[in-house]
Amino acid sequence: MTTRLTCDVVVVGAGMVGAACALYAARAGHSVALVDRGPVAGGTTGAGEGNLLVSDKEPGPELELALLSSRLWSELAAEPGVAEAVEFEAKGGVVVASSAEGLAALEKFAVQQRDAGVDARAVTADELYGLEPELAPGMPGGVHYPQDAQVMPTLAAAHLVRLARAAGARLLTGAPVTEVLRSADGSVRGVRTGRGEIHAPAVVNAAGTWGGELAALAGVRLPVLPRRGFVLVTEPLPRLVRHKVYAADYVADVASDSAALQTSPVVEGTAAGPVLIGASRERVGFDRTFSLPVVRSLAAGAARLFPFLESVRVMRSYLGFRPYMPDHLPAIGPDARVPGLFHACGHEGAGIGLATGTGHLIAGALGGAGPDPALAPFRPDRFPEEAS
Secondary structure: OOEEEEOOEEEEOOOHHHHHHHHHHHHOOOOEEEEOOOOOOOOOHHHOOOEEOOOOOOOOHHHHHHHHHHHHHHHHHOOOOHHHHHOOEOOOEEEEEOOHHHHHHHHHHHHHHHHOOOOOEEEEHHHHHHHOOOOOOOOOEEEEEOOOEEOOHHHHHHHHHHHHHHOOOEEEOOOOEEEEEEOOOOOEEEEEEOOEEEEOOEEEEOOHHHHHHHHHHOOOOOOOEEEEEEEEEEOOOOOOOOOEEEEOHHHHHHHOOOOOOEEEEEEEEOOOOOEEEEEEEEOEOEOOOOOHHHHHHHHHHHHHHOHHHHHOOEEEEEEEEEEEOOOOOOEEEEOOOOOOEEEEEOOHHHHHHHHHHHHHHHHHHHOOOOOOHHHHHHOOOOOOOOOO
């Protein structure tokens, strides 16, 4: 079946970021078509842990976006039925230090975050074990982040799409975009998909790890690269892990430019019962090969944090590809090189949490109210054309 639709904006990519862009654009009064080559949440979103974090971000534009997104997630969760539908948990996060030196560095980082508006509370060893009684003995303390939260990512993306459709958006899945249509003056006039053309004066690239490929269809370069990560899922457990808990070196791994394998223990319980264990990062292209050494490293790191996990069964593991950008900031907003082209991709592992703020900013940019200073650090054309 082929179709020809006309609307105000086409959002390409029905993961969490695309769903949020469609939702906020539709609620702003735009007629929206949300398209994806596969199902809703079929890419990076479906392989995520659902984290909504401020704890792992240093002061700067990404933290500002995270704080905006945290507020917007809380507002969405307060709407009737949303919190239950997306398994929203405002459970907070705990970052653990394994040495006195590490604790001092954590507390210094927390001071900087507090100055930027984060609720970051240094905790002593006694307070730490009050928050997480099952932690390995001998930890000197950490930092508690009450603003950290979690959703079930596939459910959350699906529900944001549902809310967008309730606001008038249309959804077209199984429709790969094969061309970005442009007028004689170079401006966007829609997309061609495997199921027909969609005509619109604005196209939002929310294609995640494949955002560079979509940008290329519009004739521009966006240096999005896949960064592979594995997650382990345990058997359902009583609520033995109460927060998102991770070791202090996780923050450094997130900010690293290395293409080599990095693992740092991240452990969190879920509303459904299983414990999720991460996190690994490596740039190996789109290689989906299972790696026993990586999952062994994840399991060992988690057991060092929570010794009871040594006797817990892992039900499954899965992998996904985070959309990595060279400067660790997403591309958000209008592309000055192609009128009518907008980007909302490159969030790496933070896309679930940053989706609401991104959607809010994209909706504002679509409204044509003029340059938004909040978008300046995320300019899609900030990278040199010759950079690799």
